[in-house]
Amino acid sequence: MPGPVACDVLVVGFGCAGATAAIEAAEAGAEVVVLERASAPGGSSALSGGEIYLGGGTPVQEACGFRDSPAAMLAFLTAALGPHADAEKLRHYCEGSVEHFDWLVAHGVTFKPSLYDAPTWMPATDDGLMWLGENSWPFTDVADPAPRGHRGPVPYYAGKVLMDALVAAAAAAGVVTHTDTRATELVVEDGVVVGVRARRFGDDVEYRASRGVVLTTGGFVDNEQMLSEHAPALLGRGKVSDGLDDGSGIAMALEVGAATRRMHAHETALTYLPALAVRGLVVNGLGQRFVNEDTYPGIVSHRAVEAQPPPYWVVVDETAFEEVPERERWGVRPTHAAEDLDELGAELGMPDGALSATVAAYNRDAERGEDTWFHKDPRWLRPLRAPYAAIDVAAGFHPGDRDSGASGDGVAGFTLGGLHTTPDGEVLTWAGRPIPGLYAAGxxxxxxxxxxxxxxxxxxxxxxxxxxxxxxxxxASR
Ligand SMILES: Cc1cc2nc3c(=O)[nH]c(=O)nc-3n(C[C@H](O)[C@H](O)[C@H](O)COP(=O)(O)OP(=O)(O)OC[C@H]3O[C@@H](n4cnc5c(N)ncnc54)[C@H](O)[C@@H]3O)c2cc1C
Known part of the structure; x- marks a missing residue:
């Protein structure tokens, strides 16, 4: 076995959390090595939509004409990420958001100061700002709305440009990267985490860190065993990941006494097209509406999958379908069509008259310009007229040139639970004490x-x- 590799700070996993940990540690004067099991940095971060939630009055928000405050951001996120969101971390996150924006920009991340002004999973444009539900009910009752989705200047998936910038910034800060290197266990001496053992090109290698080890290995959606134990809602569902989210960092830390939190929590995405849904209705298998279609698509998805009888349908009329430009339809086509709503409802297997009753109530509200039940913004209200079409959400879509990766029922997700940490990333035991030398993020x-x-x-x-x-x-000093 080759001799140990020594550094001050060892970061395990080179996605967005690993990159930013490495840059900050290096800029603070530490010698930093990052281990990455894949052949290149990036992780799920590089495959992602690249949307970063920032607010409180960023220059991009201001250039687009929006006033925002940390208090409004906190009120929105507390409502949207709850119940049971971590109040202390949320407070830091909102209070530090403008500074974080500036830091990202100073490290090469770019955002175009223009707004994409419609509900979507990902804009087909290079706009740098988007709404993520802030201007939809019930959040409009909670905080003054301001768009806070910041993203790089490319259509669809902007994760690669984000990670390209952070990887370049890490290299510029002097960070050393060892790819094809998979950490397998933490090395603990006298109760202190002092390094990791790893496999590198078929060899066992030991890495020693004089100041600390930072675990940034991603979540566990690719580990069926961990899903079955902690987040069974994602079992058998599509994976929103790079395929390497196997929870290895969580498992390594558990071995040395770390605690976890909120392991059941998860993101859920349903392959429905917000651009069509907002111009029509989303209904459950009984033909009932259950949400305002103009809110953040993840909320529509979560509400559906957690509490509504499947299958899920988007119901539109011809005008709604034609209004969405072809390139923004992501390959979505009606799966059923009919002149008559009773006929359409019967084809979709709904109870007699259910869909007609739903559309009739919606149309009455739309005529008056007020959505009685779910408060969809009047901007999107228009009575639906024959001919009608229904889209089976499980039929999927292709954003940009990619497949959605969802399972047969149109659902995909990733995990949000993991190691219990302080806002400074110290990994805590079940007794709430930091494990010396061990940090984690992401x-x-x-x-x-x-x-x-x-x-x-x-x-x-x-x-x-x-x-x-x-x-x-x-x-940290030892
Ligand atoms: C298609 C898609 C779209 C998304 N869109 C968004 C979005 O727009 N906005 C948003 O906020 N989130 C989005 N997400 C989710 C988000 O990308 C991830 O949750 C986030 O990137 C996780 O960051 P991370 O740094 O914790 O992990 P990752 O980016 O996954 O990085 C972890 C790294 O650790 C490495 N690793 C794992 N185990 C080991 C080990 N034992 N030894 C060495 N290396 C190891 C992995 O190979 C990986 O490179 C999206 C995800 C996907 C897949």
């Missing part, structure tokens, strides 16, 4: 999420608390 931890999810908060809390973990590790 989806290997439980971050700012309770039972809810808003896009951008995973790259958001991964980069935000990754930075804090890197700084804390670099500042």
């Amino acid at each position: 989806r290997s931890t439980s971050g700012i999420h309770g039972d809810g999810y808003i896009s951008g908060t995973s790259l958001g809390d991964g980069t935000f608390f990754g930075r804090r973990a890197g700084r804390a590790a670099a500042g």
Whole structure:
């Protein structure tokens, strides 16, 4: 076995959390090595939509004409990520958001100051700002709305440009990267985590860190055993991941006495097209509406999958379908069509008259410009007229040139629970004491999420608390 590799701070996993931890530690003067089991950095972060949840008055928000405050951001996130969101982490996250924006920009991340102004999973444009449910009910009752989804200047998936910038910034800060290197266990001496054992090109290698080890290995959606134990809602569902989210960092830390939190929490995405849904209805298998179609698509998905009888349908008329430009339809086509709603409802296997009753109530509200039950913004209200079409959400879609990766029922997700950490990334035991020398961030931890999810908060809390973990590790003395 080759001799140990020594450094000050060892980061395990080179996604967004690992990158930001490494940059901060290196800029604080530490010698930093990052281990990455894949052949290149990036992780799920590089495959992602690249939406980062930032607010409180960022320059991009201001350039687009929006006033925002940390208090409004906190009120929205508390409502949207709850119940049971981590209040202390949320407070830090919102209070530090403008500074975090500035830090990202100073490290090469770019955002175009223009707004994509419609509900979507991912804009087909290079706009740098998007709504993530802030302007939809019930959140409009909770806080003054401001869009906070910040993203790089490319259509669809912007995760690659984000990670390209962070990887370049890490290299510029002097961070050394060992790819094809999989950490397998933590090395503990006298109760202190002093390094890891790893497999590198078929060899066992030991890495020693004089100040701290930061675990940023991602979540566990690719580990069926862990899903069955902790987050069975995702069992058999599509994986929103790079395929390497096997929970290895969580498992390594558990071995040395770490505690976990909120292991059941997860993001859920349903392959329905928000651009069509907002112009029509989303209904459950009984033909009932259950949500305002203009809210963040993850909330529609979560509500459906957690509490509504499947299958799920988007119901539109010809005008709604034609209004959405072909390139923004993501390959979605009606799976059923009819002149008559009773006929359509029967074809969809709904109770007699259920769909007609739902559409009749919706049309009455639309004529008056007020959605009585779910308060969809009047901007999107229009009575639906024959001919009608229904889209089976499970039929899927192809954003950009990619497949959605959802399971047969149109559902995919990733895990939000993980190691119990302080806001500075110290990994805690079940007794609430820090494990000396061990830090973690990103989806290997439980971050700012309770039972809810808003896009951008995973790259958001991964980069935000990754930075804090890197700084804390670099500042630790032994
Ligand atoms: C298609 C898609 C779209 C998404 N869109 C968004 C979005 O727009 N906004 C948002 O906030 N989130 C989004 N997400 C979720 C988000 O990308 C992830 O939750 C986030 O990137 C996790 O960051 P991380 O740094 O914790 O983990 P990762 O980015 O996955 O990085 C973890 C790294 O650790 C490595 N690793 C794992 N185990 C080991 C080990 N034992 N030894 C060495 N290396 C190891 C992995 O190979 C990986 O490179 C999306 C995800 C996907 C897949």
